[in-house]
Amino acid sequence: MSYLIADPKNKNARPAPDYADYRDPTFRREFVADMERVSPFQRQHPNGVAVLRYDARQFDFCGLVGDTLAAAGMLDRVALAARGNRLEYLHELVAAENQAMDSSQQSAAAKALYEMPARFGALYERLLAEIVVPQLGVGPAHFQRTPTFRVFFPNAPGYPGETSYHSDIMIGHNPREVNVFVPLVRCEATRSLLFAELPESLELLREYDYDFARFGSDTQNDPVLMERCARMCQPLEVDVGDIVVFDSRCVHAGPANKTPLTRVTFDARVMPVADHATQHNVYQGRGRRRADFSIGAYFSARAVSDPGPTTGYAPANAAKTTPVLDADLEGVTAQPATLSSGVVDLIRRARPGDTVKIAQYGFSVGTVEMNEIVAAATRGVSFRVVLDKAGNSASAAALKAHAAAGLPIEVRLQKRTMHQKFGVVGDDAFFGSANFSNSASGKNSEDRFVVKNNAELSRELADEHDRLWAKSVPA
Numbered sequence: 001m002s003y004l005i006a007d008p009k010n011k012n013a014r015p016a017p018d019y020a021d022y023r024d025p026t027f028r029r030e031f032v033a034d035m036e037r038v039s040p041f042q043r044q045h046p047n048g049v050a051v052l053r054y055d056a057r058q059f060d061f062c063g064l065v066g067d068t069l070a071a072a073g074m075l076d077r078v079a080l081a082a083r084g085n086r087l088e089y090l091h092e093l094v095a096a097e098n099q100a101m102d103s104s105q106q107s108a109a110a111k112a113l114y115e116m117p118a119r120f121g122a123l124y125e126r127l128l129a130e131i132v133v134p135q136l137g138v139g140p141a142h143f144q145r146t147p148t149f150r151v152f153f154p155n156a157p158g159y160p161g162e163t164s165y166h167s168d169i170m171i172g173h174n175p176r177e178v179n180v181f182v183p184l185v186r187c188e189a190t191r192s193l194l195f196a197e198l199p200e201s202l203e204l205l206r207e208y209d210y211d212f213a214r215f216g217s218d219t220q221n222d223p224v225l226m227e228r229c230a231r232m233c234q235p236l237e238v239d240v241g242d243i244v245v246f247d248s249r250c251v252h253a254g255p256a257n258k259t260p261l262t263r264v265t266f267d268a269r270v271m272p273v274a275d276h277a278t279q280h281n282v283y284q285g286r287g288r289r290r291a292d293f294s295i296g297a298y299f300s301a302r303a304v305s306d307p308g309p310t311t312g313y314a315p316a317n318a319a320k321t322t323p324v325l326d327a328d329l330e331g332v333t334a335q336p337a338t339l340s341s342g343v344v345d346l347i348r349r350a351r352p353g354d355t356v357k358i359a360q361y362g363f364s365v366g367t368v369e370m371n372e373i374v375a376a377a378t379r380g381v382s383f384r385v386v387l388d389k390a391g392n393s394a395s396a397a398a399l400k401a402h403a404a405a406g407l408p409i410e411v412r413l414q415k416r417t418m419h420q421k422f423g424v425v426g427d428d429a430f431f432g433s434a435n436f437s438n439s440a441s442g443k444n445s446e447d448r449f450v451v452k453n454n455a456e457l458s459r460e461l462a463d464e465h466d467r468l469w470a471k472s473v474p475a
């Protein structure tokens with residue numbers, strides 16, 4: 001996991017106006033542009049929503065919820081385990097008084113989740129760093145420091161019956177945020193989030209000219225709008241192991257749970273660093289607490305970074321190792337997994353009397369591969385090397401000099417372009433894009449595959465080598 005430390009101070013920050021519909025002309029200009037633009041996330045997902053997958057065994061949020069409720073004395077952990085840790089059944093395991101909603105629409109059970117052990121925070125950040133941010137494709141992102149837990153027991157007393165359709169923008173959120181919704185139960189019908197895709201959502205908000213005071217009132221009082229929202233907003237049908245990410249401008253609602261099972265979900269928002277850097281407006285919540293939706297307050301000052309590529313010379317690979325036979329052929333040591341280490345291992349495994357067949361488009365003098373060939377030939381391993389005619393005169397001359405000194409190395413040149421890069425050592429083989437060159441091993445984007453104990457593949461490559469050998473001329 002890697003982090004980018006960002007400057008939490010937005011030097012261009014302009015304080016949020018104190019009214020709901022953003023009439024201040026300067027604020028409004030940027031706000032409307034943000035509402036109407038194609039966001040970086042939307043560019044990848046035109047409907048403003050995507051479902052990502054993760055391995056719920058590696059990220060066991062359900063087990064942690066069980067542990068936390070058990071620690072709060074609200075749950076018999078063994079009973080939940082007997083239910084396969086399925087949180088859908090929490091209502092059968094948690095006492096009624098811990099299910100009832102209070103005036104802030106939270107149950108005691110939901111509140112207990114905010115006492116989560118530190119390992120929940122670590123797991124949450126790992127989920128963002130390893131699954132969410134890399135797949136959002138919007139670069140590094142600040143993240144909601146404390147995710148919001150929602151535990152809706154079926155027909156829990158105290159929960160308002162009305163479904164309130166809204167866009168998070170109308171409760172003060174920044175239109176540049178991306179929402180992350182993580183179900184910890186199977187979500188469907190009213191045990192889910194009712195959700196409208198971005199194009200329809202924007203069409204509706206635009207019709208209201210972003211007058212959220214009027215829109216908010218109508219979602220409670222205007223049957224025509226309520227009916228339209230009910231048609232637009234469909235339940236997300238997702239399960240444990242899914243993550244729904246959506247543009248914060250989308251209209252949605254968290255309905256009263258009328259299903260027979262419990263809803264447990266958590267959600268959070270992320271703010272792409274690049275997007276934040278160019279924004280002047282600052283946003284704050286419209287609730288009583290007027291939450292400060294700025295970086296360093298609601299959002300982490302740190303940003304989870306997109307780890308970038310994970311192949312080739314990516315920093316993520318610097319620590320990877322591969323077993324390589326030692327130069328004295330006695331033991332096996334874990335060596336840095338470079339492009340060359342697999343080939344070095346194969347050549348060291350060749351025995352005196354074996355013939356190693358190699359075809360290379362490019363072969364440079366002074367490479368680790370050249371050194372290994374000479375070392376193996378010195379102990380009696382034979383080599384047949386086919387090279388492309390162009391650009392290999394120095395290596396051909398070097399190999400011929402070793403042959404003249406008595407090493408069992410034969411070199412041939414292929415007149416027509418020979419672009420192959422492979423080799424066969426008994427039942428083992430290697431192939432890929434990489435030449436035997438320092439550029440390939442340390443600079444270029446290349447791959448080289450090593451396949452061991454595959455007689456069929458090795459025979460086919462050996463046959464191909466024989467064909468090239470027959471068509472080439474001694475160097």
Ligand SMILES: [Fe+2]
Pocket residue numbers: 166167168252
């Ligand atoms: Fe919301």
